[in-house]
Amino acid sequence: MTQLQRRKIPDAAIARLPIYLQILNNLAATNVLQFSSDELAALAGVNAAKVRKDLSYLGSYGTRGVGYEVTYLIYQIKRELGLMREWNVVVVGAGNLGCALAKFDGFLSRGFPVVGIVDNDPKKIGRTTSSLTVxxxxxxxxxxxxxxxxxxxxxxxxxAAQSAADALIEAGITSILNFAPVVLSTPSSVSVRHVDLGVELQILSYYEQMRIETGIKSDTSPELSKVGVQ
Amino acid sequence: MTQLQRRKIPDAAIARLPIYLQILNNLAATNVLQFSSDELAALAGVNAAKVRKDLSYLGSYGTRGVGYEVTYLIYQIKRELGLMREWNVVVVGAGNLGCALAKFDGFLSRGFPVVGIVDNDPKKIGRTTSSLTVxxxxxxxxxxxxxxxxxxxxxxxxxAAQSAADALIEAGITSILNFAPVVLSTPSSVSVRHVDLGVELQILSYYEQMRIETGIKSDTSPELSKVGVQ
DNA sequence: AGGGCTTAGTGCATTAATTCACAAAGTCAG
DNA sequence: CTGACTTTGTGAATTAATGCACTAAGCCCT
Incomplete structure (x- = not known):
């Protein structure tokens, strides 16, 4: 009760931690040992104060005058995000996208092995796609x-998306990534993230139209400087 | 200068308009003629005040005591988002995901025909995928x-993502949807949206772990009530 | 040993987004 | 025509997120 059960990290910061992690993994792969908030900020396309604040939610793991240690921060971010273990994934819907995701190595490589794929279409059930049978x-x-x-x-x-969600929840799943273009109705105890590819294009369309309407100003100055690290 | 060139709509509202549009299209398909902010809010999983404020950025198109007209609002949202026309899409990268997206009918059906797909791998160039040749x-x-x-x-x-982006920009493209797990460096005149599927799972992982750590409370009360409209 | 330099951590001001809550404007029944 | 009811549109309050700017710490060079 009075005991602080867990540091509350703002949602906006949580959504950035995976980006930082990605960049730090790249740095580690090129044998970079340390980094400053300025350097990470440049690589992530955000400002340095934000990086420091975000990292400070994890604890005080930097050294003033020096920066942060790459491997240690990777460890801390992974710990915070729950990435010290693997999380198994099942794909519901064996269409183009579902099959592509089942093969997608970006899931496995980040600790999310796809262990199953299912469909309700008898014509698809039984087919094999990249070592998985539908x-x-x-x-x-x-x-x-x-x-x-x-x-x-x-x-x-x-x-079919809502019944897929119902089936997942019925099976005890509490985290869902939804690619179908519908808003799912779920209990509040279930986390849902909605990725709607059409929506992404529609958002781009708005800004594209805005550029056209207000007259194209051909600015080619780089927004993110590719700052060398170390 | 002093002339208001265009209503400035907050980014957060712009990102919700496509969701509303999606829902309104469904309503139109089932011959619903009108809706209230309450009803749309329930269907979109947000609160009614937000719906009203979002729609008010488009103009005052509701009728007090009645609600909004489905077809008219569809028209207004499409106009605002720049969806009165089609926008042609080219996919760079003919891997699993690229090919799946090229076939994905969710793009075409929302007004974004994929008119080309390219790759830098000679083994992939020339292959045909769903009426497109790489x-x-x-x-x-x-x-x-x-x-x-x-x-x-x-x-x-x-x-390869950064050089793909450079090539697109060099070719005059000013809107990019990036699925590669890297932060692109682009001029500020270019709109970039970044969809990182691994990141989405990592965010889910955080909340999943949090549930486990804090003890699972199996709340099955529906967060979004499926309110019948009209 | 000390001074200059660098950089994390953070309180505070600012900006953006959300939500509340109510007046204004309309419908509808009788 | 009137009064009860519904629902929009929006100021104002609240909350969340961002970014500034300064303090505190540690390194390195002389």
Whole structure:
């Protein structure tokens, strides 16, 4: 109760930590040992105060006058984000996108192995895609239990998305990544992230139209300077 | 100068308009003629005041005591977002994801036809995927000119993403949707939206871990009530 | 040992976004 | 025509996020 159960990190900061992690992994791969908030800020395209504030939510892990240690910060960010372990993923919907995601190595390489893919279309069930056989969505509960699934990814049609979500929740899943262009209705105990590719283009369309209407000013000055690190 | 060139709509509101549009299209398809801010709010999973404020940026198109007219609001949102026309898309990177997106009908159906796909790998150039032949990234400038491309989608490896962006910008593209897990360095005159699928899972991982640490409280009350409209 | 230099950490001001809450404007029934 | 009811539109309050600017710490060079 009175005991502080966990540092509360603002959502906006949480969403940036994976970006920092990505960059730090690259730095580590090129044998960079240390970095300053200025350098990370340049690489991440944000301002240095924001980087320092974000990292300060993890604790005071920097050294004044010096900066932060790459490997130690990677450790701390991973710990905070819950990336010290793998989280198993099941994909619901074996269409183009679902199959592409099942093969997508960006999931596995970041600690999210896709351990199953299911569909409700008998024509798709049984097909094999990159070492996974498409299962029946009706077996979701068993798959989730047997494969210890933690996260569900919905790549069904929009018509089927809500029932896919219901099936995932019924199977005990509490984290969902939804690619279908519908707003899911879920209990508040379930985390849902919604990625709508059409929406992304529509947002770009707004700014593109705005540029056209207000007259194109061809500014080619770089917004993010590619600052060499160390 | 003193003349108001264009209503300035907050970024957060712009990002929600496509969601509203999506929902209104569904309503129109089921012959719903009118809706209130309360109803749209329930369907979009936000609060009613936010809906009203967002819609008010478009103008005063509601009727007090009644609500909004579905088709008219669809028109207004489309006008505002620049969706009265099509915007042509080129995909750079013909891997799993790139090919899946080229086939993805969610782009075409929302007014973003994919008119080209290119890669730098000679083994992929020349292949055909869903009526498109993979072109050479070196020809990007010609493709952009000939096909009147407005938006570039980057689905290359992270190593190739920056040069893909440079090539798009060189070819005159000012709107980019980037799926590669790197922060692109671009002029400020170019709009970039970054969708990093790994990041989305990492964010889910944080909240999932938090639930585990703080003890799972199995709340199954629906957050979004599926309110019938009209 | 000390002074200059660098950089983290953070309180505070600012800006952006959200939410409240209510007046204004309309409908509808009788 | 009037009064009860509904729902928009929006000032104002609140909350969240950002960015500034300064203090505190540590390094390095002489």
């Amino acid at each position: 299962g029946d969505v009706a077996d979701l509960k068993n798959i989730v239990r047997d494969e210890k699934v933690n996260i569900g990814v919905i790549t069904t049609s929009s018509a | 072109g050479d990234v070196a020809d990007l400038k010609n493709i952009v000119r000939d096909e009147k491309v407005n938006i570039g989608v980057i689905t290359t490896s992270s190593a």
